[in-house]
Amino acid sequence: MKPTIYDVAREAGVSIATVSKVLNKSGRISIKTREKVGRIMEELNYQPSMVASALTNRRTGTIGLMIPDIANPFFAETARGIEDYAQEQGSDLIVCSTDRSDEKAARYISLLLRKRVDGLIIASHPGNPELIRGLVADHVPLVLFSADIRSLESHSVTVDDYKGGYQATEYLLALGHRRLGIISDNLPGSKLRVEGFLDALKAEGIACDNPANMIHTSATLENGRTAAAEMLNQAADIRPTAIFACNDLLAIGVLKEARSAGLSIPRDLSVVGFDNTVLAEICHPTLTSIAQPLREMTEQAMILLNESISNPASPKRKIMLMPELVIRHSTGPVPR
Amino acid sequence: MKPTIYDVAREAGVSIATVSKVLNKSGRISIKTREKVGRIMEELNYQPSMVASALTNRRTGTIGLMIPDIANPFFAETARGIEDYAQEQGSDLIVCSTDRSDEKAARYISLLLRKRVDGLIIASHPGNPELIRGLVADHVPLVLFSADIRSLESHSVTVDDYKGGYQATEYLLALGHRRLGIISDNLPGSKLRVEGFLDALKAEGIACDNPANMIHTSATLENGRTAAAEMLNQAADIRPTAIFACNDLLAIGVLKEARSAGLSIPRDLSVVGFDNTVLAEICHPTLTSIAQPLREMTEQAMILLNESISNPASPKRKIMLMPELVIRHSTGPVPR
């Protein structure tokens, strides 16, 4: 059996209150007893139970992270960022992969609530926002990450998706491209990225009238290939010379499909991704991508979460950070 | 304030013992009260505190996962596997990225112990095995994952690294390659992979006498490039025609370096990786790699862990699964 505070107290010849006080460096304890108790704790290899202290404290020191899938590099990198900041303050992270299923999300939320986590970071809000709405109503400290729910009075940290879409498009236009394709996914920010894309085109007076050049799908490499195949199968004077994919995985699918169609990138086709995950460096050619400032985002998220934990009624803030275009080798001037 | 079992009991007009029993479906409770209590719980949106129940139960329903880095795809995929099995049984996962630092590992272990996690899966044992030895001595349920410590009487689930190295090499030999290079990393299994490599060569009567063709480094893409550069800079009749890298990241580094050196893969150089992560599909050309049967490994790990949790003194088992060669497009016949 693990030693308890009683064991330590007995061995040290003091009361458990005293032990507790040296543990928490609270109250007045003489140097002498402090050292003695400390020594005994070492000897017994005493590990104070956080589950017991959490019961009185109302602080478990764990935070829950809800994401679609930890195996997805973007979210793995997110998790790492959050984990680092959490660890600095002595907390840790329960990761919950929801696969964007409302049912799984609900199960996990309930579990986290019962575990009395101090707070939640939600990088995967379910299709059904009611779940989150309930949490907010119950004053559960939480921050929405990477995707906001506008109508909800909650903290959030996002990247300016609209701006990102705009930037990517502007860049392609500057390279001379005029027939652009876009592949969007069903993740929450995607819609805004598409809007940015369309507005950037409109600003140049270009219409995106070919529906075959706008494809909506879910974020897998395979879907990226399929979508690309569809676009590239059009006549050479109709098909896009550049494709903006709303995430890196889709973009890499495009790369692959283009290559197997005999196109050379970026000579025959330019491709821009989104998220700037490690994958962008790994594929070939390396992928031009819109970067989310992940490290900054996770830091802000933790700051907001801490605020919310220490004062659940604190005014909510929505922080939107700027994306950044990272140019690599998948983009080039329009073929003449 | 969250409702407690007392609130439910009062509203339902029963004792807290009764509420507890309907909660745990234990004891005898009439259908009627069961339903009544259930209704009240719904009404109050009662979420029983697992921290309180853990205090009496000695079961927190959380398990700790120690890995080098959750942002590394291999470990992210591992985490996902473990998470899924954990979730099935109503547990969840605290992920701990140690960066292979003994200090971080020690901090995390202490934290997990204080949190009274039910068990640990350790996919990143620190350089110093004493830490783990201490856990084993204290009968903390744990299983070593992907890398064993032979001298330790503990559960473990690994892939046969030796066999993996052997397989990769055998395959390259079968393709006609005779000058092979190997890039190993400092992860625990690597040594065995190298041994497999060497033995396979020896079996064919081939000596690996050129030290420039055996490079040891740590697992990053950049290091893969550097190592490859070193090997490929040798005269054409000395440098290897095939390189076995002890993990995918290194292998992809090789791919990149080879390409920028003007070599075509697999025509001029064959490359085999290890782990068969998602990256193997993403790079170009796609990477031939030795697959660890991850899903099976995580399942076995959870089975062993559960065993160990329900009976910490149960006899320990070491499970070694077979790796599998996955052939893709980075390997081909030796250039004549």
Next chain:
DNA sequence: AAAATTAGGTTAAGCGCTTACCCTCCCCCC
């Protein structure tokens, strides 16, 4: 019809901490 079960609960003692409050020396000062 008396005795023995059983169904359906209740009581109360923990689990391992934290913390408000109280108690006792001991020192210092007038």
Next chain:
DNA sequence: GGGGGGAGGGTAAGCGCTTAACCTAATTTT
């Protein structure tokens, strides 16, 4: 020399559950 005021610690009441032990009334057994 009596009183005041820290310094150093102890007491005990929770925190929100679980569970062994016990109780009562209804049902069954003989």
